[in-house]
Amino acid sequence: MLPTILDLSSLRAAYRSGLTPLDIVEEVIARRAASKDPAIFITPVPDDELRSAAKALMARAPEANSLPLWGVPFAVKDNIDAAGLPTTAACPAYEYRPDVDSTVVARLKAAGAIVIGKTNLDQFATGLNGTRSPYGAPRSVFDKAYISGGSSSGSAVTVASGLAAFSLGTDTAGSGRVPAALNNLVGIKPTPGLLPNTGAIPACRSVDCITIFAPTVGDGIAIRRVAEGFDAADPFSRRAKPATLPVSGLRIGVLTGVEREFFGDKEVEALYDQAIERARALGATIVAFDYAPFREAAALLYDGPWVAERLAAVEDFLATNAADFDPTVRGIIEGARGKSAVNAFNGRYRLEELRRKTEAEWEKADVLLLPTAPTTYTVADMLADPVVLNGRLGRYTNFVNLLDCAAIAVPAGFGNGNLPGGVTVIAPAFTDDALAPLADALHRTAASGMGIDREAAIPEASRVVAVDDGFVEIVVVGAHLTGMPLNHELTGAGARLVKTCSTSGEYRLFVLPDTVPPKPGLIREPGFQGAGLEVEVWALPADAFGRFVQKIPAPLGIGKVALDDGTSVSGFLCEAHAVKGAEDITSLGGWRSYISTRLAS
Incomplete structure (x- = not known):
């Protein structure tokens, strides 16, 4: 009997007991048919093609668990290419059918993972809420009245509802983290360039990241290690330079004073405070830091010239197909038309000024612990005020890629309204592995389960333990x-x-x-x-x-x-x-x- 949430440990145990990838695929097919959210997938892989993929894997690697991700089902955000499946970026008129996989998908498939479908998103990855798609709005797995978070909305819901063991998203402003918080998941947001973007439709090419949604930190890190690696075909791909963090005496920076903004959501604020106390109990030193320069950097992503990168990505298509855009997405992208090269350089100068200011804050703290999203909203509220409310969701996420940081979003528990909240640990570039033990410990001590299963025990096999230098x-x-x-x-x-x-x-x-x-x-x-x-x-x-x-x-x-x-x-x-x-x-x-x-x- 498989658990509700398909983590790597449970799948490997199932395979050791005699189940096959074909058995797991049949379970995925049954669960997909029983799903009550019709907006999760844009293109599900047809049932018979899923069965064929499982059989092909068994022919290629007959022994159970003989590949790192043998028979592990995963979903792909529909702005990332998977060979033979259409890529739409949630715009039907934009659709094309790639002949080859994106680099990341190819690496995961080579490791034995099986694609189950292409998932819904905020169109052209523009949004943090999941309502900007002609294919519908995927809903929170805990309350269908509420948003799932975006832009990687469908990808998060596939994992949180037990349809896939992990999924790929993308993250420019927080799209690999906000949906994790709103669905009780882990969101792995790598250092920019660690996972190559070859075969992914750009939003802001200079700061985009492919991300991973997983039930546990250990799972997400294991999957990231399979997918990462330099790719010369991506001009923004980087060779990893792993950085360390202190194991003992770790200093964690937290919000204080006027920078603590939850837009009236006392429940998420309480979950944040509880996460701080759990970090303290784990032995960390809690320190105050000034979030202001990070917040000002975050504002540049949409209010500054970086929005012109979104126009650069789709300018030719927009010129001929403006009517095919979601109105809110089109408004954001067309807002770039007034930006000049002078604006771009001034924006870059301002970012570097703010980066220098943040260096003083990094002298105080090794890691930042921030709310992933300060609140959440119903779908109805979001549709009524799509720009302002969306902007609030990104208050603590928008700066991370601009300032070249690694981040891991983890569940932080549930409020009295039975909706989840999340926190994110953030540190400078290439601390991706070093952040994992803290993130894992925060998830485990939150005792919030995994995805829709709030009572699930996080498997010991996925535990990530800090190892001292030496x-x-x-x-x-x-x-x-x-x-x-x-x-x-x-x-x-x-x-x-x-x-x-x-x-x-x-x-x-x-x-x-x-x-x-x-x-x-x-x-x-x-x-x-x-x-x-x-x-x-x-x-x-x-x-x-x-x-x-x-x-x-x-x-x-x-x-x-x-x-x-x-x-x-x-x-x-x-x-x-x-x-x-x-x-x-x-x-x-x-x-x-x-x-x-x-x-x-």
Whole structure:
């Protein structure tokens, strides 16, 4: 029985139990047919084509979980190309049918993920509310009277309602974050350029980001790692330069005084205050900072010359098809006609002045913790006042890409009206991984579940743990696992459990003969497509790591172990000669299962 929300852990467990991608596709088809929101998809992949995609994956990679995203269903915002499906940007007259996938979609499909459809959006990704589409307005999964947030409206609702395990959005002003907040989801907003935009229709090309909606931070980070990477075809693509944040003594900047603006929404304000207290309880130092220069930078995105980038993206089409535009979207884009090159340069100068002012605030705080959206609105209210109310939604999001930041939006709980609120952690460029432990901890301590399932427990397998500088990660597979006879060698050396996960599918596990206590041998076999083996990742102090490794007896040693999320970590491997004639226990899925089977017999 699958849970309501399709996270990576539950899907991998389902596949280990014997379900196939075809079974999951049938479940998606059934759930899609039962959905009560007709505005989620612009183009759902037809049922038979979904079945064919699942069968093709099983033919290409027959063993369960043999690829990082094997059989994981996902949805794509309809301003990102997916081969064979029309791209409309929520404008029927603009439709074209690409022959090739966007770079990000291609990478996800290569990792085993299955596209289930193209989702609705605010037309040409212009809006934060989800009502600016001729295909209808996707609704909050908690109350159909309320907006879902935009522009990535349909993408958020697919995940929050359990139709997909993750989805792609885009984010110029907050479109990968606001819908996450309004649907109790995680929104991964990478550093600009970390995910290539090749094959995505631009809104503001210089600051656009492809984003990920996921049930958990761990899922979102794993998916981002599959999708990221430099792409020479995108002139704004960047090579990652990972930056760190303090693990202990982290300073978190929060809003104070007149910069705390919730437009009368006391419930979202209370959720924000509760998130601050949870961050304090997690050991962070809470500091005040001046949001004013960030707010002024945010205003440049729509009130300054950057709106001219939106016109640049669709100028030729607008000249011949103005009547095909949503009236509000057209009004915003046509507002750029009065902008000059002088305005553009003056806007750039002003942004750099504000950036210099924000540097003083970054001296006070390592991370900013902000409300994702200060409030929400009904669809009726939004349609009655589409520009002013939309602008309020972006108060704490619009600056992030202009100032080259990474951000992760997470659920913050529910108000008395049973509507969710969210907070976002933000830090300078390339802190994408460094932000994840804090974001994950804030989500877990909010106890708000995942998507529409408010009671769902966030899987331990997706936990993201901060590792201090000077610690080294190691993969253990046998007697050093939690509860096993040699685990004390790790805990006694000050090691910390980072996560439980699986190897990639190219490993076999054997029982080593005549070892005390019993130990397995992990062998990498290129070309083997297994289901992956359960392992744990621990973090050891660097000096203890060296002493630990010196004690490892032959035929065991340390080498790089590929994990199911596409990363590689140093871990226990075995020399091949030692397992000749040894019992192959790969089919059991890991050492713990073998020990349990052995004790039962």
